[in-house]
Amino acid sequence: MNSKIVAGNWKMNCDRSEAARLAGEILDLLDAQDIPGVDVVLAPPYVHISEIAGLLEGRRGTFTGAQNCSMHQKGAYTGEISAQMLKSAGARYVILGHSERRRDFHENNGQLTQKLERAFEADLRPIFCCGESLDERDGGSHFDAVKTQLEPVAGLPAEFFSKLVIAYEPVWAIGTGRTATPDQAQEMHAFIRKHLSSDKDHAAGIPILYGGSCNDSNAAALFAQPDINGGLIGGASLKAGSFVQIARSFPS
Numbered sequence: 001m002n003s004k005i006v007a008g009n010w011k012m013n014c015d016r017s018e019a020a021r022l023a024g025e026i027l028d029l030l031d032a033q034d035i036p037g038v039d040v041v042l043a044p045p046y047v048h049i050s051e052i053a054g055l056l057e058g059r060r061g062t063f064t065g066a067q068n069c070s071m072h073q074k075g076a077y078t079g080e081i082s083a084q085m086l087k088s089a090g091a092r093y094v095i096l097g098h099s100e101r102r103r104d105f106h107e108n109n110g111q112l113t114q115k116l117e118r119a120f121e122a123d124l125r126p127i128f129c130c131g132e133s134l135d136e137r138d139g140g141s142h143f144d145a146v147k148t149q150l151e152p153v154a155g156l157p158a159e160f161f162s163k164l165v166i167a168y169e170p171v172w173a174i175g176t177g178r179t180a181t182p183d184q185a186q187e188m189h190a191f192i193r194k195h196l197s198s199d200k201d202h203a204a205g206i207p208i209l210y211g212g213s214c215n216d217s218n219a220a221a222l223f224a225q226p227d228i229n230g231g232l233i234g235g236a237s238l239k240a241g242s243f244v245q246i247a248r249s250f251p252s
C-alpha cells in the first residue's frame with residue numbers, strides 16, 4: 001500500500017469494450033515504464049469492475065475501485081450494490097461522498113457514515129471526498145464547509161485511519177477546466193490534515209488527493225506540494241496517455 005495514489009474516476013463513461021480498451025492502454029503504458037511507489041486505481045462503472053479487476057490481477061501497484069457503495073449490508077434494496085459485492089468482484093477501493101453524489105443523489109453525512117462502515121467491514125479502502133462550492137469559497141466559508149463534510153471520517157475509530165484516503169475536490173474545479181492553484185490546494189490539504197490529526201496521531205500519514213481539472217500539465221505543480229499525495233482524476237483519466245503521465249508527475 002503506497003501513500004502516493006493516482007485514481008481515475010471514470011464516472012458514467014465507457015461501454016464494455018471501451019472500458020477494456022482504456023484499461024489495456026493504461027496497463028501497456030505502465031508496463032513500458034514502471035512507476036514505483038505510486039498506487040494506480042481505476043474506478044470504472046460497477047458493471048465493468050470484475051472485468052477490469054481481472055485485467056489487473058497479479059499486478060503490483062494497480063487496483064480496481066468502485067465509485068459508490070450501498071449504505072446497507074444486504075437485502076431488499078433494489079438496484080443497490082453492497083461493499084461486500086464490490087470486494088468479491090475484485091474492487092479494493094471505493095470512492096465515497098463525491099460531490100456529484102452529494103448534489104444529485106442528496107447523500108448526507110448520516111448515510112456517508114454508514115457507507116464508510118460498510119466499506120471498512122468489506123475491507124475496501126475508502127477514498128472519501130470533500131470540497132466546497134464556489135459560493136462557499138467566495139464567501140470565505142470553505143474551511144467550515146469542508147470540516148462539516150469531514151464529520152463522518154473525523155468520528156471514525158483510530159484503527160481505520162491507516163486505510164483511509166481523502167480527496168479534496170473543490171466543486172468549482174470539477175469538470176470546469178479551472179484548477180485550484182497549487183497554493184490554494186496545499187492550504188486546504190494542510191487544513192484537512194491538521195483537522196483530522198487533532199485527536200488522532202494516525203492522521204499524519206493519510207493520503208490526501210487533489211481532484212478538479214487535474215491534468216498532465218498541472219499535476220506536477222500540484223503533486224510538488226507537501227500535503228498533496230496524488231490525484232483523483234475525472235476527464236483526464238479517460239485518456240490513457242494523460243492519466244499515466246499524471247501518475248508520473250510526482251517529484252523524484
Ligand code: 13P
Pocket residue numbers: 009098169173174175176177211212213214232233234235236
Ligand atoms: P475532472 O478531473 O473532470 O475535473 O473531475 C474530477 C473529479 O470529479 C474526480 O472525481
